[in-house]
Amino acid sequence: MLVSEYNYDLPEERIAKFPPKERGSTRLLVLNRETGAIEDSYYRDLDQFLNPGDVLILNDTRVMQSRLFCTLPDGRKRELVVLEKHGDEPQRVMYRGKLHEKDILNINEHKIVVAKLLGNGIAEVESDVPLAELAEKYGTVPLPPYLHREATEDDKMRYQTVWAKNMGSAAAPTASLNMTEDLLSRLKQKGVIIKYLTLHVGLGTFLPIRSDKVEDHEMHSEWFRIPEDTVAAISHPHGRVVALGTTVARTLEYYARTGKTSGEDNIFIYPGFKFKIVDALITNYHAPKSTVLMLAAAFAGWDNLKKAYEHAIDEKYNFLSYGDSMLIC
Numbered sequence: 037m038l039v040s041e042y043n044y045d046l047p048e049e050r051i052a053k054f055p056p057k058e059r060g061s062t063r064l065l066v067l068n069r070e071t072g073a074i075e076d077s078y079y080r081d082l083d084q085f086l087n088p089g090d091v092l093i094l095n096d097t098r099v100m101q102s103r104l105f106c107t108l109p110d111g112r113k114r115e116l117v118v119l120e121k122h123g124d125e126p127q128r129v130m131y132r133g134k135l136h137e138k139d140i141l142n143i144n145e146h147k148i149v150v151a152k153l154l155g156n157g158i159a160e161v162e163s164d165v166p167l168a169e170l171a172e173k174y175g176t177v178p179l180p181p182y183l184h185r186e187a188t189e190d191d192k193m194r195y196q197t198v199w200a201k202n203m204g205s206a207a208a209p210t211a212s213l214n215m216t217e218d219l220l221s222r223l224k225q226k227g228v229i230i231k232y233l234t235l236h237v238g239l240g241t242f243l244p245i246r247s248d249k250v251e252d253h254e255m256h257s258e259w260f261r262i263p264e265d266t267v268a269a270i271s272h273p274h275g276r277v278v279a280l281g282t283t284v285a286r287t288l289e290y291y292a293r294t295g296k297t298s299g300e301d302n303i304f305i306y307p308g309f310k311f312k313i314v315d316a317l318i319t320n321y322h323a324p325k326s327t328v329l330m331l332a333a334a335f336a337g338w339d340n341l342k343k344a345y346e347h348a349i350d351e352k353y354n355f356l357s358y359g360d361s362m363l364i365c
Contacts, residue, residue: 037249037250037251037306037307037308038248038249038250039245039247039248039249039250039253039325040248040325041338042250042324042325042329042330042333042338043324043325044324044342044345044346045324045349046323046324046349046355047349050349050352050353050354050355050359051182051183051354051355051356051359052354052355052356052357052358052359052360053183053184053185053358054190054358055190055191055194055195055213055358056214056358059194059198059213059214059216060079060080060214060215060216060218060219061078061079061080062078062079062214062354062359062360062361063076063077063078063079063353063354063360063361064076064077064078064079064081064082064360064361064362064363065077065344065347065348065353065360065361065362065363066085066362066363066365067336067340067341067344067362067363067364067365068365069335069336069337069340069364069365072337072339072340072343074343074344074347076351079214079215079219079360079361080216080218080219082219082223082318082363083219083222083223083226083228085363085365086223086226086228086276086278086316087226087227087228087275087276088226088227088228088275089227089228089229089273089274089275090228090229090273090275090276090277090278090316091228091229091231091269091270091273091275091276091277091278092223092228092229092230092231092278092280093231093232093233093266093270093277093278093279093280093284093288094197094199094212094215094230094231094232094233094280094284095197095209095212095232095233095234095235095280095281095283095284095287096197096199096200096201096202096232096233096234097200097201097202097203097204097205097209097234097235097236097237097283098196098200098201098202098203098204098205099177099178099195099196099200099205099206099207099208099237100118100168100171100172100175100178100203100204100205100206101171101172101175101176101177101178101192102117102118102119102171102175102178102206103115103116103117103118103171103175103176103177103178103179103187104116104117104118104129104143104167104170104171104174104175104176105143105176106141106142106143106148107141107142107143108139108140108141108142109140109142112133113133114131114132114133114135114141115131115132115133116129116130116131116132116141116148116161117129117130117131117178117206118167118168118170118171118175118206119158119206119238120204120205120206120236120237120238120258120259121167121168126151126152126160126161126162127160127161127162127163127166127167128154128158128159128160128161129148129158129159129161129167130157130158131157131158131159132157135150135153135159136150136153137150137151137152137153138150141161143170143174144174146163146164146165146170147163147164148161148162148163148167148170149161149162149163156246168203177191177192177195178206178207179191179195179357180207180356180357182323182356183357183358194213194358195208195213195357196208196213197209197212197213197215198215198216198217198220199220199232201234202234202236204234204236204259205236205237205238206236206237206238207237207238208237208357209235209237209280209281209283209284210281210320210356210357210358211280211281211282211318211319211320211361212280212281213357213358214360214361215280229269229273229275231263231265231266231269231270232263232266233260233261233262233263233266233284233287233288234259234260234261234262235258235259235260235283235284235286235287235301236258236259236260237258237283238256238257238258238259244325244326245325245326245327250306250307250330251306253304253327254302254304255302255303255304255327256302257300257301257302258283258300258301258302259299259300259301260287260290260298260299260300260301261297261298262287262288262291262297262298263297264297267291267297270288270313276315276316276365277313277314277315277316278314278315278316278317278318278365279314279316279317279318280318281318281319281320282317282319282322282328282331282332285305285311285314285317285319285331285335286301286303286305286331287301288313288314289303289305289309289311289312289313289314290303291313292312292313293312304327305330305331305334306327306330306331306333306334307330307333307334307337307338308334309334311334311335314335315365316363316364316365317332317335317336317363317364317365318361318362318363318364319332319361319362319364320355320356320357320359320360320361320362321345321348321353321354321355321356321359321360321361321362322356323356329341332364335364336364341364344362348360348362
C-alpha cells in the first residue's frame with residue numbers, strides 16, 4: 037500500500053489560519069460510511085446526530101506551552117518545541133535552524149545543552165531545570181508550522197479544549213477545539229454519556245511519513261490512560277461508542293487489542309484495520325498523506341472519505357487544526 041495513494045489537492049485558501057471568532061460556530065459534514073451519503077450541517081448541531089445511550093469519549097490532555105525561543109552564545113536565534121517525555125528517557129526537542137552537539141542555548145538565565153542530534157530536526161538535550169518548567173514559564177503555543185504565523189494571546193485559549201486538564205501534549209486534539217460547554221450540556225441532557233481518557237499528543241503528530249509504503253512507517257509512542265469508569269462505559273454500551281478525535285480512536289483501539297489501560301501507545305491505524313470499539317468518529321480535515329488521514333480513511337473507507345473531502349473543498353469548508361469537522365458514522 038503506497039502513501040501516495042492517500043493524497044488530495046488542498047488549496048492554501050482552504051486552510052484555516054485562525055480559530056473562528058466564536059468557538060463552536062464551525063461547520064460539520066456528516067458522512068455515512070456504509071452508503072457514502074453526505075449531509076452538510078453545523079458543529080453546534082452535533083446533538084441532533086447522537087442518540088440517548090451513545091458514549092462520547094473525550095481526550096482531557098492539556099497542551100504544553102512548548103515552543104521556546106532561545107539564542108546561541110553568538111546571538112543567533114533558535115526555535116525549539118519541547119516534545120513529550122516518557123519515563124526516564126532523555127528529553128527531546130524539535131529544532132528549527134542548524135544545531136551541533138554540545139551547542140549551548142540560552143533562554144533568560146537558563147541553559148539548554150544539545151546532547152545528541154537524532155536526525156529529522158530532533159535532538160536530545162539537557163537543561164539546568166526541567167524543560168517542562170521552562171516551557172510553562174517562557175514558552176508559547178506550539179501552533180502547527182503550516183499556519184505560517186506567530187501565536188497570539190487568543191491562541192493560548194483557543195488551541196486548548198474547554199475541558200483540558202492533564203498537562204503533557206505537544207499539540208492539541210484538534211477535533212475537540214470546536215466543542216463548547218453548551219453543546220456538552222445539551223448532549224448530556226439528551227442522554228449521551230460523556231467519558232474521558234488521556235492521550236498526550238506527541239512526536240508522531242509532527243513527523244511526516246518518509247517511507248513510500250504505508251506499512252513501513254513506524255509510529256512514535258504516546259502516553260495514555262483510560263480511567264475505570266470509561267472502561268466500564270465502553271465495555272457494555274447501550275448505544276454507539278463515539279470517539280471525539282483520532283487521538284481517542286487510537287487509544288480505544290489500542291486498548292481493544294492489548295487490554296492495557298495505561299502506558300505507551302504506538303498503534304498505527306490505516307486502511308484494512310478492523311475497528312473493535314469505535315462506532316462513530318468526529319474528526320477534523322487532515323493534511324494529505326498524513327497518518328491521521330489514513331486513520332479516517334480506515335474508518336470511513338478511502339473512496340467515501342475522498343469524495344467527502346472533495347465535497348468539502350467545493351463547499352468551501354475550512355481545513356486542518358482550526359477548521360471545520362466531520363462526523364463519520
